[in-house]
Amino acid sequence: MSGPFDGGPLDSDPFDEYPSGPDPFDDSPSGLSPFTPAPFTLGPALLFCPADRPERYAKAVERADAVILDLEDAVAPAARADARRALIEHPLDPMRTIVRINPADTADFALDLAALERTEYRDVMLAKTVSFGQVEMLDDFRVIALCETAAGVISAPEIAAARNVVALMWGAEDLVASLGGSSSRFADGRYRDVARQARSQVLLAARAHDKAAIDTVHLDITDTAGLSDEAADAVASGFTATACIHPSQVEVIRSAYQPTTAEVDYALGLLEAAASARGVFQHEGRMIDGPVLRHAEAVLRRAAG
Structure with missing residues (x-):
């Protein structure tokens, strides 16, 4: 079966027929910003x-x-x-x-x-x-x-x-x-x-x-x-x-x-409680601080897709 690879440059020097384009990492005054x-x-x-x-x-x-x-x-x-x-x-x-x-x-x-x-x-x-x-x-x-x-x-x-x-x-x-x-x-x-x-x-x-x-x-x-x-x-x-x-x-x-429904419900309740709390607080028998709140936020991000 013939195709673009049969006897073509891809099986010899693969870059001969492709002109080199602008360098996306070039910071020169050409106006091209770095590729991010x-x-x-x-x-x-x-x-x-x-x-x-x-x-x-x-x-x-x-x-x-x-x-x-x-x-x-x-x-x-x-x-x-x-x-x-x-x-x-x-x-x-x-x-x-x-x-x-x-x-x-x-x-x-x-x-x-x-x-x-x-x-x-x-x-x-x-x-x-x-x-x-x-x-x-x-x-x-x-x-x-x-x-x-x-x-x-x-x-x-x-x-x-x-x-x-x-x-x-x-x-x-x-x-x-x-x-x-x-x-x-x-x-x-x-x-x-x-x-x-x-x-x-x-x-x-x-x-x-x-x-x-x-x-x-x-x-x-x-x-x-x-x-x-x-x-x-x-x-x-x-x-x-x-x-x-x-x-x-x-x-x-x-x-x-x-996340399970229970995990989502817990995260929502935790963040709702945090909105009226000052600093470290207790929620359902557990001490809650910043990292635990970030865990809850991660659960809700996953639930949102």
């Missing part, structure tokens, strides 16, 4: 979809809050040219689509970027991000930096500081592989300590720079209880969204992120 991306608001359920399976695109974006079209691990190396072609020929709503591209130190990285230039997609997830400099190469895009190696987790604070980074995500399986390990979880499904530490480090780095944090996927599709528990822990800890790999996981994640 809008905050990341997608979620809570972000569904991965292999980019070489365009017949699944519509279902994925219909079922989830946003879709992550995957050019990396979900696609066999031999199929990546087809995946890039599908990315171009089967467009989705760019406001609800993220494209996961290959790591910056791979040959596929440049080919992925060249393909993206033929689309309207500007939200990209950089696989195996390990440095601030890698993110700087993506200055035309809103970047979700995937910190899934030892180097990436250690560098998460500097990565989160990049202006075009809108979110950080962590990954358990690639992390353990980068350590030379064999499993991120115990037999009962709980994360091992190193995975839990990485999860916390990425969350802290993201929120320290006022960026969103995305929790990683739950690989056991049949374990809805485990996914529900992890998603509930994610939202309670401060994650903005959770990624998933199967449409059946979407509603589990949404349910975990949606």
Whole structure:
């Protein structure tokens, strides 16, 4: 089947036919202001979809809050040219689509970027991000930096500081592989300590720079209880969204992120009581101060969608 990738520049020098545009970070007197991306608001359920399976695109974006079209691990190396072609020929709503591209130190990285230039997609997830400099190469895009190696987790604070980074995500399986390990979880499904530490480090780095944090996927599709528990822990800890790999996981994640009626009622009552209180006060047997009020406000924001 012929297509835009057959014998074209994307399989040789991917940037020859694309004139370089203005630098969005250029502070020169040209009048162009620095590029400051809008905050990341997608979620809570972000569904991965292999980019070489365009017949699944519509279902994925219909079922989830946003879709992550995957050019990396979900696609066999031999199929990546087809995946890039599908990315171009089967467009989705760019406001609800993220494209996961290959790591910056791979040959596929440049080919992925060249393909993206033929689309309207500007939200990209950089696989195996390990440095601030890698993110700087993506200055035309809103970047979700995937910190899934030892180097990436250690560098998460500097990565989160990049202006075009809108979110950080962590990954358990690639992390353990980068350590030379064999499993991120115990037999009962709980994360091992190193995975839990990485999860916390990425969350802290993201929120320290006022960026969103995305929790990683739950690989056991049949374990809805485990996914529900992890998603509930994610939202309670401060994650903005959770990624998933199967449409059946979407509603589990949404349910975990949606406050219960009891939680909403308590938050409303607490804030109503705070309006007439001075400083620290007692409400339903509990001492209430500023941080607790912010917890209540967060519950109401989630309830509002």
